[in-house]
Amino acid sequence: MEPVRADQIKKVLILGAGTMGQQIGFLCAAKGFETAIYDLSPPLLDTAKKRLEKLAGRFVSRHRLTGEEAAAAMARVTLTPDSEQAAANADFISESVTESVEIKCRVFETFHPLCPARAIFTTNTSSLIPSMLTHAVGRPDRFAAFHFHNTLTSDIVDIMPHPGTTPETAETIRAFALRLGQVPIVFKKENHGYAFNALLMNLCDTALFLAAGGVAAIEDIDRSWMGIMHMKVGPFGIMDSIGLDTVLKVNEVWANQLNDPRAITNVEFLKKYVNEGKLGEKTGEGFYRYPDPAFRHKNFINQA
Amino acid sequence: MEPVRADQIKKVLILGAGTMGQQIGFLCAAKGFETAIYDLSPPLLDTAKKRLEKLAGRFVSRHRLTGEEAAAAMARVTLTPDSEQAAANADFISESVTESVEIKCRVFETFHPLCPARAIFTTNTSSLIPSMLTHAVGRPDRFAAFHFHNTLTSDIVDIMPHPGTTPETAETIRAFALRLGQVPIVFKKENHGYAFNALLMNLCDTALFLAAGGVAAIEDIDRSWMGIMHMKVGPFGIMDSIGLDTVLKVNEVWANQLNDPRAITNVEFLKKYVNEGKLGEKTGEGFYRYPDPAFRHKNFINQA
Structure with missing residues (x-):
């Protein structure tokens, strides 16, 4: 099956409801995408929901969204511990779980079979390189690092393909970054550390x-x-x-x-x-x- | 003889009429000090004079000096290839010649006997450490690095004593930096590279x-x-x-x-x-x- 094109992306799945998962998820929702945020337990998701509402308030107080836009964004977000529900119809996956090769691999191994074959997988890792995770992704050609900084104060995003990422996948991620209103920095090769x-x-x-x-x-x-x-x-x-x-x-x-x-x-x-x-x-x-x-x-x- | 105190400094001698010698010399003159700028040949000094006038103009256009103040500063500057004239009654020496241990040492060996015993010697070196030059200064206790950045855009100055610099000398240089309207950063030890x-x-x-x-x-x-x-x-x-x-x-x-x-x-x-x-x-x-x-x-x- 052909991988998804950037203009076909409708639903984004965020793996991990921590600080970065919240930030990336809210940004996707604010830009009009249906956004599922997955994490292990309801208490974690409750905390995340409160923080998302706070984050939405900051976008409003900084005049980056109106109150209505922020409410509409929140309405596009589903927080769930149900992996099947989270993965259903997902076009684009952004992973922000704990910074551990083992944990990230376990999450990818869980979600690869649940997500549509067309979907693109990305990791928001800040200290690992995507090659360390490819064996667990199941679809290495449709996988790269897609790394955000602080979405409140910066629009720079890093895209770091690994040697097996197809040029089409890198281009889809780049085009999706533009749909999110970000400035994509595409790396020519893997490196320990974004620029x-x-x-x-x-x-x-x-x-x-x-x-x-x-x-x-x-x-x-x-x-x-x-x-x-x-x-x-x-x-x-x-x-x-x-x-x-x-x-x-x-x-x-x-x-x-x-x-x-x-x-x-x-x-x-x-x-x-x-x-x-x-x-x-x-x-x-x-x-x-x-x-x-x-x-x-x-x-x-x-x-x- | 006791070394000069900061409040006793009247005449500054700048060794080297290049970019940094011009900047430091003009700053001293602008702050009311009699300033001699020494270099080897009249053509070098002619070029320096033109650049000093341009620099004075920039201080005026940036509203850091009035036209009258800039003219008064220029009137306090003497450019000379005569080492004895330059050294006479100098209280404070700032060296900005070529970034070479050999050349700097030769200049210090020339000027130590010509300058009053009370005078403090400093080097504006950016890549050497003062210890490399102490043997040539003749008065190592009255010597340290005193390093400027761009005087037009920054007020930060670095003071780097070597192990033989007396605390009084470091303090005099610090107090003199304050008289020049600068922010002195005093280093606790020598290091290849200011902060x-x-x-x-x-x-x-x-x-x-x-x-x-x-x-x-x-x-x-x-x-x-x-x-x-x-x-x-x-x-x-x-x-x-x-x-x-x-x-x-x-x-x-x-x-x-x-x-x-x-x-x-x-x-x-x-x-x-x-x-x-x-x-x-x-x-x-x-x-x-x-x-x-x-x-x-x-x-x-x-x-x-």
Whole structure:
């Protein structure tokens, strides 16, 4: 059976009702697609529903949708723990479950036989490459990474095919991204890290290494970046918003897989914060204290 | 003899009349200091004088100085190839000659005996560390790196003491930076690369490595960064403004000194541009074509 074309896509299936599943699902619904969001249990889906309503409210308060449009979008969303119902007639699958090869593969193995043969499968993984998952997808030619950032603040999406993805599939995903109002960045080959993520993580790791080595103070490193780049936040402020546990996890992968001495140093440095429960903005303290971190003060740059 | 205190500084001596010598010299003059700018030959100084006048005009057009203030600043500047005249009564020395240990040392060896014992010596080096130069300064306790970025667009200055710099000297330089209206970032120890430079070069090198590896197109890498960071320029646009010959030089140092495989790849990638004379904005072409590069077009981000 021929794979679906972008203009034929009517129903999107989101696998995983976490933060990214909510964001991608709401975006699809807002753009007029029937959207099923699948997760394992009703309590998880109840939480997701509340967060979706909050997200809808943010699109309205930021004037990206009217109240009516947001309500219509919510009406297009079905949250369900029933895999058969979720998969029925799905044209396009976007997976955002836990960042684990094993779990993602199990989910793909479940949904491949339930979904129509024409459907395109995608993963929103941020740290794996699609090749690691192809054996579980059942239809590797109709599979690629399709990765979103924060849908509230950015329209950039990454499309990373693996060597077995057909050009038609990559083009369908690209065209679907345009239907979602996104800016698709199509990668020419697989890489550990999308362009933005690679740039940002290297920026953050350089900042960590300077601080870990006692070269300069955290605030001074941010101040240098903010003052010269004319940005409102520096690398440590950015890491606080990502979550220091997540930054630690990425550095641990690099320390273990690549034996990168810089990552090894940074892991030790980050562990001190994470072990004290200082995970950043979400716990009220990381490199800065929230809700009123020093770097947002008016005279932060001049207080050196 | 006691070293000069920041509030006692009256005359600044700038060694080297190139771009940074002009910028630092003009800033000192604009802040009311008597400023001598020394270089080897009258033709070099004539060129510098014309550029200083242009720089003064930019401070006026950007409303950072009135026409009268700019004229008064220019009246405080003496450009001279006479080392004794330049050094007489100098309280504070800022060196911006060619980025070579040998040349910088020769200049310091010349000026140490000519300058008052109380004077503080500083280097504006961007790639060396002050320890490499201390043996030539004659007064290592009164010496540190004092590094400016673009004085027209940023107020951040880096102060990097070496192990023999006295705390008083570091403090004097810091206080002098404040008299110049700058934001001093004081480093706790020597490091190859100031905070901003280290952050920026790692960002650029990550971008280069993605492009050199054929992972993503240059424009797509910039687009990702600009679209998510909400910046007007991405790493390739930034490198075009720095000059690809300079970026190549830094990568060559890293490739040779650190044997960094990423730098080795990036050197090969950059050489293709540099060998064709594509050095960036200054030659009309680098990663983009000037004066109207694609990344400044209104819909650049959405043209993916």
